[in-house]
Amino acid sequence: MKNTAKIIVKLAMLVLFLYVTPFYDGLLNCFENSQDFMHNLIYHQQVVAQDISLKKQLNVWSYNENLTLPKDEIKVETTLEDPMIVPGDNKQEKKENSSDASTDKKQNVPSNGKKIYIYNTHQDEKYQGGKTVMDAAVILAGHLEKKGYKVVLETNDFNAYCNTHGLTYNDLYTVSNKYLNDALVNYGGFDLCIDLHRDSVPRAYSYIKIGNKTYAKAMMVVAGSSSNVKSATKISTTLTDMVNKRKNGIMKHVMIRQEAYYNQYVHKGIVLMECGSDYNTFEEVKNTLGIVAQGIDELMKKGW
Template sequence: MRKKRIKAKLLACVLICMIPTTTFAMGKDDFFRYLIDSSYPEVETEDTNEDKDSASADDKENSEESSDYIKVHVGEENIPSLNTTDDESNASEESILALSNQYKDNVRVTSSSPRMLIYHTHSAETYSNSPSGNYHSEDIKNSVMQVGSLLTTELTNKGWGVIHTTKYHDYPSYNDSYSNSLSTVKSILSQYKSVDIAIDLHRDAVTEVNDKSNASYTTTINGEKVAQFCFVVGMKNENVDKVMKIATDLTNLANEKYPGIAKPVVEKQYGRYNQYVAENGILIEVGCNATSVEEASASVKYIADVLDSYFK
């Protein structure tokens, strides 16, 4: 009798260990799609059902800042990783040295009274040039931070005072990206009261990096192949009407000046993306991991022209 009880207990333990794993494996694709569509707008999926996330509406602010921004990556090529090869590390060091005369403590300020802040919640996002197909790494010269640096220069040349921070917010904890960048934005705004435009610069992501996905995120302007860009709006912002108006106006202006350069505004029903902090909060995605850093960089002068025309 005692032996039977022992066997029963052992069997129960085995079943307890197996059931969660089996359940997760059976439904993981749908589960991933749900999490992605209800969090960060980098990956398009089918069969979206955002209504399931309505319970988060009553969460406390701190809970929203962490849970709303968790991004699940589809496919191994999109798993965040800062494990770089020697070549990647050298490339990173070279790009840091190239910027070292302009940046102090990861910050560049181009005016004593800057009005624009450019930062990167997902600082480690890189483009198709990044070695080994690792699209999240410290490869700065092929990253959104490189694009941000170029945009800073373009806007400065147009007379704007700009702050650009190259601080990593998605490492070591990716899930804390938005709470980390929120702290950075608040800190900078407290030091520079003149800043009223905060731009969170990202790139989008696709699950398959190939010529087809590259073509879907690029266009030709003035005979030059450039990455398309889009504006993202978190619909949970208390100032959502203003955020939406800015994003819509910028999109329309961009396509009026440079037809086809801007994709439609992306609305995320359960996101905030820190767009409520500054008077003018903007989230822009320039290209994707299937576009090259050269294509993303080529669109910078057009983005700067649109921002300059709109805000001046």
């Protein structure tokens, strides 16, 4: 009887522990969104129809409504502009890599010769106040451009593409895969590609206060089924350490989802980052992205 009582007490304590920690909220969220959750973990081959009218194509190429920041606040190149870099154009490459290298066309910052592509598979993920992850991508891109990186921001409308081609929310990784490959071809490759998302966790687990500032917590997510899992893990863990070295606690531990792909098999330099949740203010997200940009700069300089 004594042993039975001990087991019951231990089980009760375990249940209580799981209930008061993020495990309960996370498990509940998984069950509530089980269909989307399981679908996004598994790679699905999708064939996209090509017989689309010009009118529908123009709707896809129009200004993305998920990008709420005014156009004049976007100081980096977007994929809706003509590519500045043409694959195989040796004259252009020599010009960019020379000692008196080209300067950024919008911010007049000397180029360090490295290129970064930022996109958002789930473009309509919002923060408090209505700003989206696309707006967050603009902020991160701006910080990186000021450090000398050539940043290309993906602004094609993924949701409009889904509607035009009869696809659903669950097919968004197929859509981002298409535009990711287009960008790799049009710009001659990238040194780093970042798929920027937003998490869905309670407020208590979405922020940290350091000094007089509040920061949104961020987390790197690695696709365990990707053929590039080693490089994605190395980049993610190194970046996490470099950011936390500056402001300890901003980055959560790297999450590895064993059955996921997240397009990370396309290129060795593709990573997925979740910054903040729907409970974070955009100011908190901006505070975090400023520190993340410093970590990315150190990562790129030291190499991965």
